[in-house]
Amino acid sequence: MPRISPSLIRQASHIDQRLVRLLPICRDLPSARNELRWLAEHAATKPGNEHGKRLLEYYIRRRARGEPLQYILGTEYFGDLEMKCRPGVLIPRPETAASVSHLASLLLARQLPPRLRVLDLCTGTGCIPLLLDHELRKRFRDSTTSAEIVAVDISPKALALAKENLAAQPGAADFITFHPADVLWDSDTNENLNEPPSLKEALHARHGHGPMRNYDILISNPPYISPKAFRTTTARSVRHYEPKLALVPPDQRTPRSYDGVTSDEDDAIGDLFYPAILRHAQDLDVKIMLLEVGDLAQALRVAGMIVRQGIWDHVEMWRDEPGYPVIESVLVDGVVITVRGRGSGRSVFAFRGEGRWWLDSDISNEWASTPVSKA
Amino acid sequence: MTEIAYVARMLLRRLWTSHNALTQTHTQHTRHLTSTHTHLEKALPPRPKILDSEIQESFLKGSGPGGQKINKTSSAVQIKHLPTGIVVKSQDTRSREHNRKLARNLLAEKLDQMEKGEGSRMAIKGARMREKKASADKKARRKYRKLGEGKAGGKEGSGDEGMVGVESGAGDEAMDGEDVDGQAGRAQELPPKTKVPSPG
Numbered sequence: 001m002p003r004i005s006p007s008l009i010r011q012a013s014h015i016d017q018r019l020v021r022l023l024p025i026c027r028d029l030p031s032a033r034n035e036l037r038w039l040a041e042h043a044a045t046k047p048g049n050e051h052g053k054r055l056l057e058y059y060i061r062r063r064a065r066g067e068p069l070q071y072i073l074g075t076e077y078f079g080d081l082e083m084k085c086r087p088g089v090l091i092p093r094p095e096t097a098a099s100v101s102h103l104a105s106l107l108l109a110r111q112l113p114p115r116l117r118v119l120d121l122c123t124g125t126g127c128i129p130l131l132l133d134h135e136l137r138k139r140f141r142d143s144t145t146s147a148e149i150v151a152v153d154i155s156p157k158a159l160a161l162a163k164e165n166l167a168a169q170p171g172a173a174d175f176i177t178f179h180p181a182d183v184l185w186d187s188d189t190n191e192n193l194n195e196p197p198s199l200k201e202a203l204h205a206r207h208g209h210g211p212m213r214n215y216d217i218l219i220s221n222p223p224y225i226s227p228k229a230f231r232t233t234t235a236r237s238v239r240h241y242e243p244k245l246a247l248v249p250p251d252q253r254t255p256r257s258y259d260g261v262t263s264d265e266d267d268a269i270g271d272l273f274y275p276a277i278l279r280h281a282q283d284l285d286v287k288i289m290l291l292e293v294g295d296l297a298q299a300l301r302v303a304g305m306i307v308r309q310g311i312w313d314h315v316e317m318w319r320d321e322p323g324y325p326v327i328e329s330v331l332v333d334g335v336v337i338t339v340r341g342r343g344s345g346r347s348v349f350a351f352r353g354e355g356r357w358w359l360d361s362d363i364s365n366e367w368a369s370t371p372v373s374k375a
Numbered sequence: 376m377t378e379i380a381y382v383a384r385m386l387l388r389r390l391w392t393s394h395n396a397l398t399q400t401h402t403q404h405t406r407h408l409t410s411t412h413t414h415l416e417k418a419l420p421p422r423p424k425i426l427d428s429e430i431q432e433s434f435l436k437g438s439g440p441g442g443q444k445i446n447k448t449s450s451a452v453q454i455k456h457l458p459t460g461i462v463v464k465s466q467d468t469r470s471r472e473h474n475r476k477l478a479r480n481l482l483a484e485k486l487d488q489m490e491k492g493e494g495s496r497m498a499i500k501g502a503r504m505r506e507k508k509a510s511a512d513k514k515a516r517r518k519y520r521k522l523g524e525g526k527a528g529g530k531e532g533s534g535d536e537g538m539v540g541v542e543s544g545a546g547d548e549a550m551d552g553e554d555v556d557g558q559a560g561r562a563q564e565l566p567p568k569t570k571v572p573s574p575g
Contacts, residue, residue, distance in 0.1 A: 031449055034466055069448045077450065077470035094434070094450070094471055095441050225443055235445040247443050294442055320441055321434070344441050 021064045025237065035069055036060070042073050066237045078127040081134060083165050085125065088157040090246035092127035095320045096221050096292055099347045100128055102322040103219070103290050104135035106360045109143040113216060116147040119284065121183045121199070121220040121277060123151035124246060126162030128219055129176045130169055137171070150206060150215075152181035154196050155245060179206055183222065184250070184276050199280055214285040216355075220277055221292040223249045226270030228261070229294070249273055267301065270294065274302050278309055287355030296345030300332055303348050307333045312350040319343040420496050422483035430482070431455045434471065454478045461485055 004023050012019040012029055019032045026032040043056040059072050070076040070085040077083075078092040079101055085091050107116075116136075120129045129149040136147045153159050162178045181202035182195065197205065200212065207213050225234060225247045238247070249272035253265070274291065281289050289312075293299045299317040306315045315335070320343025328339040339345070351359065432454045441447075451466035452474040463485065465478035487495040 026448075030451070030466065034451075035448060038469060068446050070446070073469075077472070080470075080472050082470070090443065091446055093442055093446070221443075223443075229444070233440055233444055238444065238446050242446070292442065294444065295440060346442060 079131045083125045083127050089161045090124045109140045109145050112145050112358050117215045118149040118217045119215040120151040122222045123153045126165045149176045152179050217288045218286040219290045222273035224294045226266045228266045288351045292347045299345035303332045313352040315350045318347045320346050452478045
């Protein structure tokens with residue numbers, strides 16, 4: 001990390017000494033000024049204002065040490081919504097919100113099944129189901145369509161927070177439910193009652209035993225950072241304060257050897273969730289799928305898995321701002337794949353079957369010209 | 376005590392004017408005694424609509440990895456109006472969505488000002504503010520001239536401009552007069568508290 005220039009420190013110290021302490025973590029003066037203002041505003045809202053100064057001092061000390069601003073303030077904005085945040089649960093990222101909003105903007109209310117069924121895996125704060133529900137209810141205002149969203153997470157802390165966030169959004173509780181489930185564990189039965197159930201078991205518990213019910217849309221922002229990337233490219237505040245459970249997939253190699261991990265092996269650990277999610281998508285007869293990824297290289301690997309699965313009609317990759325009108329294409333396993341938008345590679349999107357008719361026709365016509373088939 | 380005297384005087388004056396208003400014909404515009412007369416004024420012209428195709432929006436968060444790997448707190452939004460090249464930036468709130476709306480409003484007002492000049496929303500707003508200020512000043516001067524003969528109360532009610540300190544990346548001329556609607560009038564009307572001579 002480049003050092004902060006002395007002239008910038010001097011400039012900050014002329015304005016306010018507290019900015020100098022925030023500079024190393026905020027990196028630039030406008031951010032430091034904004035964060036100082038937000039921290040002061042937050043301190044002012046707390047009861048017992050006679051300690052306002054001391055409280056602000058405490059907040060600045062925590063922030064200067066690298067604690068994420070969202071854990072200090074207790075919330076983060078996600079699209080139009082303000083989500084509660086707490087240590088132990090991943091803070092929602094604006095790029096995720098951009099992908100979810102873009103997906104919602106593509107869905108056509110009139111073409112969709114009257115009760116759209118959505119599954120969100122590794123939900124964390126519950127930000128994805130809550131924003132999707134918010135966007136869809138805006139979009140479905142003049143139609144009878146509604147979405148039923150089931151969201152799962154392995155972490156009890158995340159589920160507790162997700163339920164708080166659900167309670168804070170008026171009306172959302174009619175459409176969203178949260179359940180404990182382990183996405184990686186593939187089993188029909190729950191053998192150990194102390195462990196979270198497998199996804200199948202959790203869905204059986206939700207819908208009652210019998211034939212597994214299908215889902216129309218599957219979304220997930222799973223842990224996708226490889227162990228090496230976690231050590232080398234992850235921001236300090238993320239590495240030290242956010243839950244590793246939500247960031248790095250478990251190392252399931254047997255026997256585990258910590259020395260001599262090849263870069264392919266490292267990537268494979270980072271990609272661990274995607275094959276499991278793709279199996280679930282097939283088992284649940286999912287028609288539209290949106291998976292977040294870490295960068296374009298991972299997007300290419302995940303797109304490759306989707307192409308090789310052989311059941312999808314169309315695959316594309318979205319960047320941070322998928323609505324930005326730039327389209328490129330890349331070749332993955334002999335298939336031309338569209339890369340949409342601007343920014344880093346952020347998610348992989350796929351649909352099949354009826355899914356095509358649920359999406360904006362201008363785009364699906366364009367999609368029709370580039371079917372996914374092995375060349 | 377001086378405050379109570381001041382309020383009582385204002386009430387008396389209001390009674391007096393409403394009595395006048397009933398007995399006299401309206402040859403002149405009603406004098407503004409309080410700043411809550413906005414409902415009598417004509418609504419401000421709307422901000423011009425900006426087409427999404429005319430602007431280029433960017434989120435200022437620097438380059439490098441994103442997603443789970445970093446946790447930037449920047450919610451700043453910058454928009455560029457392509458036909459004119461005007462750039463505005465908003466980073467007031469932690470919500471990117473809210474900053475997008477703020478930036479669009481700022482741009483709309485700038486464009487309006489460029490296009491219509493004197494007839495623009497901001498110009499009309501500013502003119503109304505000045506009018507209010509002028510009438511308040513005049514009133515204050517008249518009052519103190521009457522009351523303050525020989526006393527130290529002849530000071531004019533000026534000073535506090537009532538500008539709310541909203542820090543904004545684009546907070547230049549487009550922001551002038553913003554957020555002070557109805558406040559400046561009140562601020563001007565209150566004479567300096569310590570120097571109000573009691574009537575009689």
